[in-house]
Amino acid sequence: MSSVFDRIANLAKASIHEVLNKLEDPVLMTGQYLRNLEDDIAAAEKMIKEQQMTATVQDRKSTDIAHLAKQSEIRALTALEQGDEVTARHAAAEKIRYEEQAQQYAKEAQEARDRVAELEIRLAEGKAEFARLKEKRNELAARARKAQVKAEAERPNFSRGIESGAAARGFERMEEKILNWEAQQEVSASYGNASGVADAGGTQSSAVNEELERLKEQLSNRHN
Template sequence: MAKQTILGRITQLAKANIHAILDSAEDPQKMLDQMIRDYTTNIAEAESAIAQTIGNLRLAEDDHREDIQAAQTWGQKALAASNNAEEFRAQNDTASADKFDNLAKVAIQRQMDAERSAKTAEPAIASQTEIVEKLKTGLEAMKRKRTELVNKRDELVARAKSAQAQSQIQDAVKSIDIMDPTSELSRFEEKIRREEARVRGQQELAASSLDAQFEQLEDLGEQTEVEARLAALKAGETQPQGELDS
């Protein structure tokens, strides 16, 4: 995976409009779950790639420091050789002086090579440093996005559970709504009313039967009186006037 590819992917994911994606999703929770998995995978891959990029940058920085130190060292050696050459020249030892001048030239050449190497590495190090900073920034943005996704997913799950609980409560309330003729309580009340009406009917029927019995008794008593008086008439008995008038 190239650094530009990593940077491009991180930038794309870090700038992703989560709300727009969710608005177009048929099942937001499933979409969130998939996005969380994708972000988790990409974060792990990005962390590995960034770690490698940082490692390469640190190696380049180490080489750059070594080149600078080498240039300084060769510069010091060139100076020492040149000083030695001048000392021998002062002693009219031309051969030794030339020898140390040649050593000074070699040291200077080595110094220049180290300086060129260090200078050549500086643009690459600067570029790598910029890339690493962008990768770090993008990675942190991805982590924040993932946290946002997790929070959004948890919020949706909580809202779904709350909606389900409210629906169950509404169903329970509806089942005991006394104004609803289809509710359980209403049907139970109607059953009781019908039973009460049946009992009243039985009571009325029983009362009617009792009245009829009393009427029969009254009729029987009157008939008995008629029979008694008839028997008295036949026996030649007369009823006292007072009794007739009473």
């Protein structure tokens, strides 16, 4: 799953090149950059809530299915007591199937919780970076205003325009900051795909036989 912050790096680079080409005010670019980062922080918060909800739902499913597995075991024991091995075998197979489903739901719930933990770390980093860049933007805005006042005072002496280079240096400083931010934000994530349920061939039949023997032994111990 790609991070909600991944697109910011490319967007920032594109914005820098476009602004440099047009020689626009670098402070305007940083303002748009911050707005985009703010949008992605909101998106990350939404993703966290969604994953938290997923974990809660899958946990509930796991608990419910585990309860059904217990009921199937009780039915199997009751059938064995009555000498009805056919019904007992069916109930034992049902119990195994329910237990596998419960384990799968529990695994999916844990995966969702792991995603929440990673997203929370990224979100905290993103918020800290937003606060830092916002403060940096205020500094750049003040410096830009001073540079503008100086440029106005020096007009029409164009011979010193290139020499001052305030905008270009401003972009270089912003690019350096953004490159540093990109390095901090690069976090790769991989999540395991949910594994399939075991097939119901000979292995399932063997598992049912083992479960029946265990239940018979449990029933025998109960009577002794």
